[in-house]
Amino acid sequence: MNLATRWLLPLAGPVGFVLVWWGICEMNVVRPVLLPTPFATFAYMFDALLHGSMLADAFVTLSRAVVAFLIGALLGIPLGIAFGSNERLYRSVEFLIDFFRSTPASALIPLFILFFGISDINKIAIAAFGVFSVVVFNSAYGVMNARKSRILAAKVMGASPFQIFRDVLFFESLPQTMVGLRTGISTSLVVVVVAEMFIGSDQGLGHRIIEGEEVLHVTDMYSSIIIAGIIGYLLNMLFMVTDKRLIHWSAH
Amino acid sequence: MIDEPFITIRGLSKAFGGQVLYGDFDLDLPRGKFTTIFGPNGCGKSTLINMMSGLVPFDAGTVRIGGRDFRSARIGYVFQNYRDSLFPWLRALENIEYPLKVRGVPRAQQRERVDQLLAAFEIKLDLKRRTYELSGGQQQLVAILRALVAEPEVLFLDEPFSALDYEMTLYIRDKLQQVFMETGLPTVLVSHDLEEAVYLADRILLLGKRPTRIVELIRYDTDRPRTIDIMASPEFVATKQHALHLFREEMLR
Numbered sequence: 001m002n003l004a005t006r007w008l009l010p011l012a013g014p015v016g017f018v019l020v021w022w023g024i025c026e027m028n029v030v031r032p033v034l035l036p037t038p039f040a041t042f043a044y045m046f047d048a049l050l051h052g053s054m055l056a057d058a059f060v061t062l063s064r065a066v067v068a069f070l071i072g073a074l075l076g077i078p079l080g081i082a083f084g085s086n087e088r089l090y091r092s093v094e095f096l097i098d099f100f101r102s103t104p105a106s107a108l109i110p111l112f113i114l115f116f117g118i119s120d121i122n123k124i125a126i127a128a129f130g131v132f133s134v135v136v137f138n139s140a141y142g143v144m145n146a147r148k149s150r151i152l153a154a155k156v157m158g159a160s161p162f163q164i165f166r167d168v169l170f171f172e173s174l175p176q177t178m179v180g181l182r183t184g185i186s187t188s189l190v191v192v193v194v195a196e197m198f199i200g201s202d203q204g205l206g207h208r209i210i211e212g213e214e215v216l217h218v219t220d221m222y223s224s225i226i227i228a229g230i231i232g233y234l235l236n237m238l239f240m241v242t243d244k245r246l247i248h249w250s251a252h
Numbered sequence: 253m254i255d256e257p258f259i260t261i262r263g264l265s266k267a268f269g270g271q272v273l274y275g276d277f278d279l280d281l282p283r284g285k286f287t288t289i290f291g292p293n294g295c296g297k298s299t300l301i302n303m304m305s306g307l308v309p310f311d312a313g314t315v316r317i318g319g320r321d322f323r324s325a326r327i328g329y330v331f332q333n334y335r336d337s338l339f340p341w342l343r344a345l346e347n348i349e350y351p352l353k354v355r356g357v358p359r360a361q362q363r364e365r366v367d368q369l370l371a372a373f374e375i376k377l378d379l380k381r382r383t384y385e386l387s388g389g390q391q392q393l394v395a396i397l398r399a400l401v402a403e404p405e406v407l408f409l410d411e412p413f414s415a416l417d418y419e420m421t422l423y424i425r426d427k428l429q430q431v432f433m434e435t436g437l438p439t440v441l442v443s444h445d446l447e448e449a450v451y452l453a454d455r456i457l458l459l460g461k462r463p464t465r466i467v468e469l470i471r472y473d474t475d476r477p478r479t480i481d482i483m484a485s486p487e488f489v490a491t492k493q494h495a496l497h498l499f500r501e502e503m504l505r
Binding site: 056147149150152153154155156158159160163167169171174248249252 | 336348351382
């Protein structure tokens with residue numbers, strides 16, 4: 001592949017998408033009140049970012065997602081490692097972990113409203129719970145499936161159980177832990193946006209999207225969706241790059 | 253001359269899934285000698301050194317190294333698969349230093365000891381590299397240096413050449429012989445290649461089919477350093493023929 005195709009090829013999809021969107025608008029298939037043109041949408045989006053409250057809303061959503069992620073990860077990683085290093089302990093909580101990992105966190109929103117009310121803490125708590133359940137599982141799994149040979153190598157060199165844990169098990173489980181963290185940050189963003197829609201709030205992209213729908217301010221709704229998508233994409237990219245640099249050995 | 257025993261195994265028993273692998277097994281391995289272990293597939297050659305080094309538990313019996321229980325012995329161990337035994341998150345140097353770090357040796361002394369080791373055996377390696385950036389032979393060399401760095405009382409190697417090409421095998425074999433000559437470190441190497449087993453050894457431990465017994469502890473006392481040329485010597489050929497004959501008989505049993 002030469003330079004031009006390497007840079008141009010990835011652009012084909014997005015450009016095609018915008019063209020199809022534009023085409024649909026031009027052909028009047030959908031009423032303009034439901035679907036503004038891409039140009040109107042992007043123009044509005046930049047204006048809302050620069051002069052309106054879009055940036056503030058995006059920041060609120062992002063910070064809620066990040067705080068929830070941090071809480072879930074900081075609780076989930078140590079607990080997951082503890083579960084993973086003790087097979088009996090893990091077996092006894094395995095069902096719980098699998099169950100809550102499989103339960104959509106959004107299904108618990110009403111429950112959390114009962115306990116935490118419709119506060120900011122609530123949105124963070126429920127997203128943190130979602131992050132926690134996936135991080136715990138992946139960390140535990142990473143520890144349990146660590147290659148035994150390196151653990152044996154450390155053991156024969158006279159390493160204590162703590163040294164084996166710190167110098168070998170931790171690194172062996174890191175790739176799987178990163179999988180958990182990557183899934184966790186996506187989960188966090190999803191749950192925060194859903195929570196902003198349904199738990200009374202006056203800020204955040206979720207709130208903005210649902211309000212745009214209710215008052216039929218669709219340009220604002222589409223802009224907010226795109227911004228939410230950009231945040232999700234950037235977070236994912238950030239984790240991919242971190243993953244590659246941090247776990248430099250996993251490709252070898 | 254009778255060998256002075258260094259490793260003493262008495263009444264060793266080990267069963268795998270109801271099948272007896274070792275039953276009431278006795279063995280004496282000499283001090284200051286290079287022993288190679290050879291025998292049919294599945295006779296538990298690797299299991300034997302794994303039990304001696306505490307990597308695999310056994311059901312009954314005692315293993316003593318240098319007069320003490322094997323658990324308190326300082327052991328150097330080289331795994332068959334360097335890829336799965338080195339730590340890829342560390343650089344080559346940190347890998348070699350790791351046994352010293354475990355023992356709480358100060359950093360400056362760790363480095364000093366590694367340099368000393370490299371100089372003693374005339375080994376040139378880019379220790380700043382990650383292990384996975386090194387060739388297979390270099391990685392196994394790192395694994396051997398790691399096994400030697402903490403001044404072990406005994407060195408175990410589990411088919412250390414099986415993942416290497418022939419050129420590298422010859423090179424590392426000679427390095428190993430050099431290490432042995434300079435340190436006199438009791439060395440036990442599991443091999444699946446009879447020629448190699450005889451070439452390296454002072455004593456060839458020929459094992460039989462399971463439940464595993466000793467067929468013979470064959471002596472091969474040719475002077476070191478040995479070179480490829482000795483493989484044509486009458487003594488080498490005779491020892492190899494003898495071992496091969498015993499091995500064939502064992503297979504027919």
